[in-house]
Amino acid sequence: MELKATGQSAGHDHVTQQGRRVRYLDRDEALRLLATVSMGRLVFTERALPAVRPVTHLVVGEDIVVRLDDRSTLTSLVTDPGTPGVVVAYEADVIDPESHLGWSVVVTGFAYVVADAEEGHGYAERLRPWAGESTNSAVRIRPGVVNGFRLEAVSPEAVPRSERE
DSSP, rough: OOOOOOOOOOOOOOOOOTSSSEOOOHHHHHHHHHHTSSSEEEEEEEETTTEEEEEEEEEEEEEEEEEOOOOHHHHHOOOOOTOOOOEEEEEEEEOTTTOEEEEEEEEEEEEOOOOOOHHHHHHHHHSOOOSSOOOOOOEEEEEEEEEEEEEEEOOOGSSOHHOOO
16 A cells, blocks of 8 residues: 655745744655654554554664554554554654744654564664663554655745735
């Protein structure tokens, strides 16, 4: 199954009334920014309801590898061999609470539990636990859709007159 982007295209800018511009990122820049932070939020389905867990991650090529520290999340992501994986979203951001400037990236794709115990343990060793006891389990997310944006400051002179009124 192929996932297709439905959001704004990269390079499209939108100026807000607060002197900030939203600049949409292309896939490469979004993944590069994601690799600069170590924590994000995994969004998945648990017992037919949406669930969100803070997790630590690594970017390996284009894949996002996350450490799971609670067994219920791991159970929700286990699939039968040969299935395409579980659809998840992964989000990370760095946005300044005062200026509201920064960036946000959301990846939607298929999640697979890292089945090779040695590989999973290796990832778990590189990823600090978020909280609680460690399961030494890792999940690999293969991105289908990668969306991101930067919130950037713009000078009042850069805002077109029609958008200032």
